[in-house]
Amino acid sequence: MKGYAWANGAATVLNAVAIWKGAAFGIELQTRAEVELNNFGLIKGDVPGVDTRLIEACVRMVQEKLGYSYGAVVRTYSDIPVAGGLKSSSTAANATVLATLDALGEEMDLVEAAKIGVAAARSVGVTITGALDDALASMLGGIVITDNARMMLLKREEFSCHVMLLVPERKLFSKDTDVSRSRLIAPMADVVYELAMRGDYGRAMTLNGLAYCAALGLPTEPMLLALEAGVNGVSLSGTGPAYAAIIDEDKMDALEAAWRPLGGRVIRTRTNNRCASKGRGI
Numbered sequence: 001m002k003g004y005a006w007a008n009g010a011a012t013v014l015n016a017v018a019i020w021k022g023a024a025f026g027i028e029l030q031t032r033a034e035v036e037l038n039n040f041g042l043i044k045g046d047v048p049g050v051d052t053r054l055i056e057a058c059v060r061m062v063q064e065k066l067g068y069s070y071g072a073v074v075r076t077y078s079d080i081p082v083a084g085g086l087k088s089s090s091t092a093a094n095a096t097v098l099a100t101l102d103a104l105g106e107e108m109d110l111v112e113a114a115k116i117g118v119a120a121a122r123s124v125g126v127t128i129t130g131a132l133d134d135a136l137a138s139m140l141g142g143i144v145i146t147d148n149a150r151m152m153l154l155k156r157e158e159f160s161c162h163v164m165l166l167v168p169e170r171k172l173f174s175k176d177t178d179v180s181r182s183r184l185i186a187p188m189a190d191v192v193y194e195l196a197m198r199g200d201y202g203r204a205m206t207l208n209g210l211a212y213c214a215a216l217g218l219p220t221e222p223m224l225l226a227l228e229a230g231v232n233g234v235s236l237s238g239t240g241p242a243y244a245a246i247i248d249e250d251k252m253d254a255l256e257a258a259w260r261p262l263g264g265r266v267i268r269t270r271t272n273n274r275c276a277s278k279g280r281g282i
Contacts, residue, residue, distance in 0.1 A: 004279055005094075007033075007091045007098065008027060008272040009027050010134050011242075012085065012205070012237045013143065014133075014204060016129040016132075016148045017239070022133030025137055025142065025159050025271055027165075030079050032095060033074060033096045035073075038070060043059050043074075044071075044074070045073075054089060054092070054121055054126055056074070059096060074096055076095060078092065084167050084237070084240075085238030086242055089127075094135060094138050129149075136153055139275065142157055142159050143157055143201065144156045159271050164256065166264060167267060188208075206223070209235030210223065212235075216239060223236075230254065231251065
């Protein structure tokens with residue numbers, strides 16, 4: 001009774017903390033999950049760097065919804081840096097939910113499956129808004145805009161471009177974000193939301209990043225270097241500390257050269273438009 005699934009990570013256009021509306025797009029970094037069901041009753045997550053309570057809650061909630069009560073062991077394998085703002089928790093939750101469905105031989109609408117992961121994240125306190133935007137960008141691919149307060153998908157469309165990520169060594173967990181300071185930039189977040197709804201994702205990202213860096217006391221220098229290199233948009237991803245830039249391929253060398261001296265990892269990737277899926281993935 002083994003199940004397998006994969007889901008991709010995501011990066012931020014609009015962080016949802018300030019106004020509960022968020023936007024994110026899928027990237028090609030991937031998490032794969034294996035769920036092995038058993039009759040021992042205990043659900044155990046073997047998931048490096050991710051809160052195992054989240055993974056265990058995902059397995060339990062899928063089974064509760066469908067009327068099962070197996071024990072399970074969950075293992076994940078991921079390309080996504082943990083606690084960097086690149087949606088490692090949402091992606092692991094998605095992959096775990098789908099792998100549990102695979103092990104059970106059950107089907108579920110992908111949006112509903114993502115909402116199980118969101119509910120699990122809320123239940124164990126690893127998220128502020130529920131991160132529906134992150135979960136759906138990971139589950140559906142493309143770019144999504146959501147109302148996290150009403151748990152609604154407002155917009156989803158395919159989004160294709162090159163992406164550069166700067167991932168500092170420092171880790172920051174979403175649950176530790178200064179919510180009160182983030183809510184001070186709500187007027188700016190409203191503007192970002194309007195830009196995103198109009199499809200002006202590059203300017204939306206950049207305004208979002210500058211506003212959240214100011215609110216959270218994180219450096220804007222990576223963003224300014226990216227703008228100097230000619231990116232189409234750049235933002236703090238999530239609550240950081242990673243930065244994500246959407247960029248033309250011929251400008252990637254210049255941005256990498258600008259970011260390398262800052263330390264940490266520089267990762268070249270692309271946007272992802274594929275839905276997450278059961279099975280062993282790639």
